[in-house]
Amino acid sequence: MTRRPLFLLAAAALALGGCSTISNSLDAINPFAPSAPRMSPLPELGKSEQAAKTLWSVDVGDAKAYDFTPAIVGETVYVAEHKGTLYRLDNGKTTWKIDVGQPLSAGVGVGAGMLVVGTAKGGVLAFDAETGKALWQAQVSSEVLATPAVSSDGVAVRSGDNRIFFLDARDGSRKWLYQRPMPALSVRSTGAPVFADRYLFAGFPGGKLVGLSLQNGAPVWEGTVAQPKGTTELDRVADIVSAPVIDGTQICAVAFQGKVACFDMGQGGAMVWSRDISSARGVALDGRYLFVTDDDGVVYGLDRLSGGSLWKQDKLRNRAVTAPAVRGEAVVVGDAEGYVHFLSREEGAFLARQKTDGTAIRVAPQRLGEAVLTQSSGGDVSLIGIQ
Secondary structure (H helix, E strand, C coil): CCCHHHHHHHHHHHHHCCCEEECCHHHHCCCCCCCCCCCCCCCCCCCCCCCEEEEEEEECCCCCCCCCCCEEECCEEEEECCCCEEEEEECCEEEEEEECCCCCCEEEEEECCEEEEECCCCEEEEEECCCCCEEEEEECCCCECCCCEEECCEEEEEECCCCEEEECCCCCCEEEEECCCCCCEEECCCCCCEEECCEEEEEECCCEEEEEECCCCCEEEEEECCCCCCCCCCCCCCCCCCCCEEECCEEEEECCCCCEEEEEHHHCCEEEEEECCCCCCEEEECCCEEEEECCCCCEEEEECCCCCEEEEECCCCCCCCCCCEEECCEEEEECCCCEEEEEECCCCCEEEEEECCCCCCCCCCEEECCEEEEECCCCEEEEEEEC
């Protein structure tokens, strides 16, 4: 695994002293830099090739250094961009767009009839999902990089210092705050908290996955995905920086410089299995399999019950590949050149490929009907399907 650019940034952070965060490998490794590892050429699709087609595309504006995730409600899509515009799209057409009045750094969270976005100054802004009308504003302790999680119970916001704020969905007032001791060095995290039943799950530096009570924020369960190892602070970075995934009683997460692991909450949160795969990208689950993209851009298909290997696709190495998404019989990822790749769910073979605007796709594609939705760093929001 090639991590030199990440380590250089980390060393600079250490020189400043104190508790520091470093850019994760999605931000730090520029595949176009002269010193970067050689990006794999686009692989041939082969005999299984299917036709990919862009069903619609909208330019919403540059994301700059931030990762924006579209929100989907039925056929409606909500997207945000860095300068501060929030869009509602219906079937690829702009129903409304609003200027929120300040630059944005995260979003879009959706739920309970509202949209929630974050700012680099720790602002949390809520809007009516139907009309775009401003509802309330709140403040957290530092920049918001992760998409807020929204439900009728409240709005969960991870701040850049890895605190979890739980806000009242009605007015944004704070209901509780969860924080834990942080190591001297941690990876900049964009991993959103995830609601499940009466709990909120989030990953943290040090390889810990924690379940919090929605009622008061008390930790009710903690699972170890990875253990920090090594003699230096850099060696000991083992952080969960992507969102965990939950299906039924199973919850899975992956750590940078660590492992991918699954736990059974029906059995008291006992670990079911773990594998030595490092990732700052993330994982996806379906009924039978778990899919993960490692830090080199290699995509794995694993048995979700045992962690056993099903397939490994390494022909996208060093292309800054996103976390995977599952669309029917395909596993879908984006890359640094704006390509969307469809892989066979069963074998990992390439099925189809479609290019967007040529700028990096840094957030996992999302399923919308029988197609997938992507948002590039350059601002291209595209719905792509295969036949």
